[in-house]
Amino acid sequence: MKKITILLVFLSITLYAQKPKTKRNIPKVRLTGKIIETKSKQPLEYATVVLTHIKNKRVTGGVTDVKGNFDIQIPKGMYAIKIEFIGFKTKSLPNKELTQNVNLGTITLNEDAETLEEVEIIAEKSTVEIRLDKKIYNVGKDMTVKGGNASDVLDNVPSVNVDVAGAVSLRGNENVRILIDGKPSALVGLNGTDALRNLPADAIEKVEVITSPSARYDAEGTAGILNIILRKGKITGFNGSVNLTVGNPDMLRISPNLNFRTKKLNIFSNLGYSYRKGPGNSQSFFTNFESDGTVKDYRNEDRVFDRKNNNYNGSLGLEYYISQNSSITGTYFYRKSKGEDIATNITKNFDINRDLISTENRIENENEDGKDNQFSINYTNNFDGNGKKLIMDFQYGDSKEIEDSPVTINDVLSEQNSQITESKDKLFQIDYILPIGENSQVELGHKTTLQDLYSDFKVRLRQPDGSFVESSSSNAIDFKQNIYAFYAQYGNKINKFSYLLGLRTEITDIDLKVLTTNQFSDKNYTEWFPTVNLGYELNDSDNLTLGYSRRLRRPRHWFLNPFESRSSATNVFRGNPDINPTFTSSFDLGYTTKIRKLTLNSSIYYQYSTDIMQGVSIIEERIINGTPTNVFVRQPVNLSDQSRYGFELTTNYSPAKWAKLSATFNYFKFKTDAFSYVYTAPNGSKITTNLEEVNNSSWFTRFNARITLPAKIQWQTRIMFRGPQETAQSERKGMFVANLSFSKDIFKEKASLVLNASDLFNTRKRETTTYNGDRANPSNIIDGSFQWRERQISLSFTYRFNQKKKRERPQRGNDNGGGGEFGG
Incomplete structure (x- = not known):
């Protein structure tokens, strides 16, 4: 339910932002403040401020930046205010009449243990993402690879097998192309199997198994392609x-x-x-x-x-x-x-x-x-x-x-x-x-x-x-x-x-x-x-x-x-x-x-x-x-x-x-x-x-x-x-x-x-x-x-x-060769 609410808030914000300007100037005020985590005092980026107008029930709001700050311009009026962030208890503030610029100060959010457990279960169920040309496996929670190396990770991925000499095969075929972040890498080096044993498993975020590669990928590899995606810091x-x-x-x-x-x-x-x-x-x-x-x-x-x-x-x-x-x-x-x-x-x-x-x-x-x-x-x-x-x-x-x-x-x-x-x-x-x-x-x-x-x-x-x-x-x-x-x-x-x-x-x-x-x-x-x-x-x-x-x-x-x-x-x-x-x-x-x-x-x-x-x-x-x-x-x-x-x-x-x-x-x-x-x-x-x-x-x-x-x-x-x-x-x-x-x-x-x-x-x-x-x-x-x-x-x-085990902020920028819903 909380995910649906957040989706509606973002949709409302988008629609409100895209509404064409009119000649009538509606008086606006600024609502500012900061949202942090109660225990660690760390700022929460992408926390959502939900503002509901008491009379017309119009929903608007905004999200926090990397420092946890928010700055929202809204028309004057009486608003109900809620603060939401996935994995934390929603905080409702008293209704407030906004007739001038207001700073709400620092707002703290407490972790919701039940919600965190729910988020973890959802993450487990979505470990496999199906695209037109590939399957994406999130290997982060597989304990048998902790303390291991890249060969151990691959040996846990469905369709993949690593033999006693370290040779990697896909569906029983050893002619598989191995990429790092979508490209050939020095991590594989002159001797690929030895290099994979030297790459720590903890450095790997996910593995893409591409059995029917699209035209974007190299034609090399008759069995298909294994694309190893390395971790990058996603938390401010x-x-x-x-x-x-x-x-x-x-x-x-x-x-x-x-x-x-x-x-x-x-x-x-x-x-x-x-x-x-x-x-x-x-x-x-x-x-x-x-x-x-x-x-x-x-x-x-x-x-x-x-x-x-x-x-x-x-x-x-x-x-x-x-x-x-x-x-x-x-x-x-x-x-x-x-x-x-x-x-x-x-x-x-x-x-x-x-x-x-x-x-x-x-x-x-x-x-x-x-x-x-x-x-x-x-x-x-x-x-x-x-x-x-x-x-x-x-x-x-x-x-x-x-x-x-x-x-x-x-x-x-x-x-x-x-x-x-x-x-x-x-x-x-x-x-x-x-x-x-x-x-x-x-x-x-x-x-x-x-x-x-x-x-x-x-x-x-x-x-x-x-x-x-x-x-x-x-x-x-x-x-x-x-x-x-x-x-x-x-x-x-x-x-x-x-x-x-x-x-x-x-x-x-x-x-x-x-x-x-x-x-x-x-x-x-x-x-x-x-x-x-x-x-x-x-x-x-x-x-x-x-x-x-x-x-x-x-x-x-x-x-x-x-x-x-x-x-x-x-x-x-x-x-x-x-x-x-x-x-x-x-x-x-x-x-x-x-x-x-x-x-x-x-x-x-x-x-x-x-x-x-x-x-x-x-x-x-x-x-x-x-x-x-x-x-x-x-x-x-x-x-x-x-x-x-x-x-x-x-x-x-x-x-x-x-x-x-x-x-x-x-x-x-x-x-x-x-x-x-x-x-x-x-x-x-x-x-x-x-x-x-x-x-x-x-x-x-x-x-x-x-x-x-x-x-x-x-x-x-x-x-x-x-x-x-x-x-x-x-x-x-x-x-x-x-x-x-x-x-x-x-x-x-x-x-x-x-x-x-x-x-x-x-x-x-x-x-x-x-x-x-x-x-x-x-x-x-x-x-x-x-x-x-x-x-x-x-x-x-x-x-x-300074990071949580189960929670990461959405990634931006390069998607390492992903192609949207087409998976190209």
């Missing part, structure tokens, strides 16, 4: 929060977020330091066969990962409000990381009777120093505030990583490996939105993305005399990728039907030069990407959406670079400079309904991809330590076409105020055509790998339960199971993961304490079986198990000052 004055997290295995994270806001300025910052040990392990058991199918011998590789990482990151932003409807924002981001990763690989070779023949102890000690800088400027002009908008972005970033990786074999320093990678990235983007009439709009835009990357990888091998000589495996590349994009789209709403139609073109220019061999690869192509998004509101609680988009997956520089990894002498990865992009056409039909306390989001989707990129394992015979040895080389190639379709269901149910339940289920089926891959080995021989047709399915499900215990302790449990899956060369077993946390607000809700157990049963492992050659008669079978990190127990303390 100086405010912020500090988070301290400790854990086992060793973890320490300090992440203060400080903000200062005035009427014209908003200064915001996200800072962080983290130290973390990341123990992990893997095992690969090789069964090698003769050409007649009999067992030849066996090999077992046990690897133990001992990782230590120190990471410093900080961003500082200044938002200046040029006018009521325009602003300019400058942001600087800096990150420095230092890691020490020790990978111990114990290889044991067995004969046909499984008797031990030899043992090799290989230790790779990788020391890595990384540094990222990024500068960005955003200009947003909302013109008259009626939807017409101009947004301009410029971004420059540079990244540098230096790796030193000596390899010791059986206590003898055998290799000295190093790599230097430098990247310079530039971005310019302009978007213009023009409303046409009341329910339609046109949008035009351009984006230029320039990347210039240099990588120098050196391998020095020990010689019999103890000296080190550079190997032919050394490699240096110069990689340039320039993308020029243009788009236009039109959206309209006719009664309950909405549509958004768009067309995007991207001109891609990729140059790869292998400096060590003087090889040159040049790929240039121009492609068109149409998008269609439709929506129909059946009633207030039911709606349908239908989306179509064409997208692509470009090969990254490490997919193109033909150098080999060196963590194992017999199991390596090598890029492929001849690989081409993958193109995907996607269809998505969604249905959302709300039945009392139950909300259901469901969708059926279909994707058709051509020239899919997938890793294929081949075998090369090499001389290692004087002995002919089979070396397994994994290399990305373009396979044949693939069809994928699936069904997704997400539910939210609140049976009582003390219980919040949610679940998601995703089933998908895919078919990959048969394929023969012919590879030319270094000795000139042709090696053919036949891949059979794959017609398989998989699924994953996630369940969340949040229960309020006595003493207002929040207990949350999250369980996830990912079903088994089969690819062209491998089979992956299912995986079960459970997380558990307890949270308690203390110090009158100014602070929170969270105990979190991630991977409670230590079962987050990827177990696979890989077949090299024909499955019916393979040359070898590899049974593998991989655990990126082990169970993590953490205790997190967050303290907030």
Whole structure:
């Protein structure tokens, strides 16, 4: 009821302000004063002063500014006066005859505990916002991410899954584009999965899951886009929060977020330091066969990962409000990381009777120093505030990583490996939105993305005399990728039907030069990407959406670079400079309904991809330590076409105020055509790998339960199971993961304490079986198990000052790429 009253007040104020002037001058007086919170004495911005004329019952009024002050001009007369603010008890003042200017002084408002609880419940129910082309998830209240990082946040979002190595997938597809505040970011850096682990969860406000991107978004990412929106200070004055997290295995994270806001300025910052040990392990058991199918011998590789990482990151932003409807924002981001990763690989070779023949102890000690800088400027002009908008972005970033990786074999320093990678990235983007009439709009835009990357990888091998000589495996590349994009789209709403139609073109220019061999690869192509998004509101609680988009997956520089990894002498990865992009056409039909306390989001989707990129394992015979040895080389190639379709269901149910339940289920089926891959080995021989047709399915499900215990302790449990899956060369077993946390607000809700157990049963492992050659008669079978990190127990303390946990003022300015009701 209070929300309706406030809406009517604002409507009345707007209508009164827009009433045409008449020649008759009506005597007016000024009513001024200040509204503050009783306990903290903090001013309340956007508090409402409601004035009702006693005789004609006309309602007018005004709202307070950033300092809590109000200044209202009204005609003389007798008025009833009420002061309202969401979450506070309404205060009614005695009727007052206003015949001259009056200052009501300082008025205090008290918090309304029942209303605050009501506001919190409403916020829980609106954690998912449905747009034509995306779903927006507010992740702020998910306890299992407190004290965690961005990877933990994404792993809690429906449709999204993060595997044991940190790779992010959307609906089971790992080719997903990750953006920060609507743009590529240095937060992702040269190695996206590592960077996401270094971004604190507390810095994230919401995640947009865009499975049917409109023409405004990059065409990159065949699965769709994940847009991470970072927090900005929305409360006036100086405010912020500090988070301290400790854990086992060793973890320490300090992440203060400080903000200062005035009427014209908003200064915001996200800072962080983290130290973390990341123990992990893997095992690969090789069964090698003769050409007649009999067992030849066996090999077992046990690897133990001992990782230590120190990471410093900080961003500082200044938002200046040029006018009521325009602003300019400058942001600087800096990150420095230092890691020490020790990978111990114990290889044991067995004969046909499984008797031990030899043992090799290989230790790779990788020391890595990384540094990222990024500068960005955003200009947003909302013109008259009626939807017409101009947004301009410029971004420059540079990244540098230096790796030193000596390899010791059986206590003898055998290799000295190093790599230097430098990247310079530039971005310019302009978007213009023009409303046409009341329910339609046109949008035009351009984006230029320039990347210039240099990588120098050196391998020095020990010689019999103890000296080190550079190997032919050394490699240096110069990689340039320039993308020029243009788009236009039109959206309209006719009664309950909405549509958004768009067309995007991207001109891609990729140059790869292998400096060590003087090889040159040049790929240039121009492609068109149409998008269609439709929506129909059946009633207030039911709606349908239908989306179509064409997208692509470009090969990254490490997919193109033909150098080999060196963590194992017999199991390596090598890029492929001849690989081409993958193109995907996607269809998505969604249905959302709300039945009392139950909300259901469901969708059926279909994707058709051509020239899919997938890793294929081949075998090369090499001389290692004087002995002919089979070396397994994994290399990305373009396979044949693939069809994928699936069904997704997400539910939210609140049976009582003390219980919040949610679940998601995703089933998908895919078919990959048969394929023969012919590879030319270094000795000139042709090696053919036949891949059979794959017609398989998989699924994953996630369940969340949040229960309020006595003493207002929040207990949350999250369980996830990912079903088994089969690819062209491998089979992956299912995986079960459970997380558990307890949270308690203390110090009158100014602070929170969270105990979190991630991977409670230590079962987050990827177990696979890989077949090299024909499955019916393979040359070898590899049974593998991989655990990126082990169970993590953490205790997190967050303290907030000069801000409330449940209440924030409306945001103004840049909407990070939102497109109004069309969601563009």
